[in-house]
Amino acid sequence: MEILAQRLKTLMEKYGVDEKKLSKEADVHIHLIRGILNERYLPSIRVVIKLSLYFSCTVDYLIVLSKIEDEYGIIAKRKNKKV
Numbered sequence: 001m002e003i004l005a006q007r008l009k010t011l012m013e014k015y016g017v018d019e020k021k022l023s024k025e026a027d028v029h030i031h032l033i034r035g036i037l038n039e040r041y042l043p044s045i046r047v048v049i050k051l052s053l054y055f056s057c058t059v060d061y062l063i064v065l066s067k068i069e070d071e072y073g074i075i076a077k078r079k080n081k082k083v
Contacts, residue, residue: 001039003064008036011055026054 012022019037023030028050035041043051045059052059 001042004042004062005037005039007062007064008033008051011057015055022051022054026050 012018017025019030019033022028023033028047032041032043032047036043036047048059048062052062
């Protein structure tokens with residue numbers, strides 16, 4: 001949850017969006033956004049999808065399954081597995 005909150009904060013800073021604007025434009029209740037930012041609320045997949053669409057990032061990035069390689073793309077972490 002800590003990384004989710006940090007990634008959301010980073011995206012909000014990058015795009016100059018405050019809680020109120022994000023709430024209105026992403027159609028997510030402001031209390032949910034505050035709960036995520038304060039690490040007190042783990043959002044539903046519906047909320048994560050809305051946030052990922054708003055910020056044009058992947059759901060994987062928000063829920064910590066991938067990392068941003070640079071400002072142009074998102075690279076998923078992969079584990080090498082032998083079959």
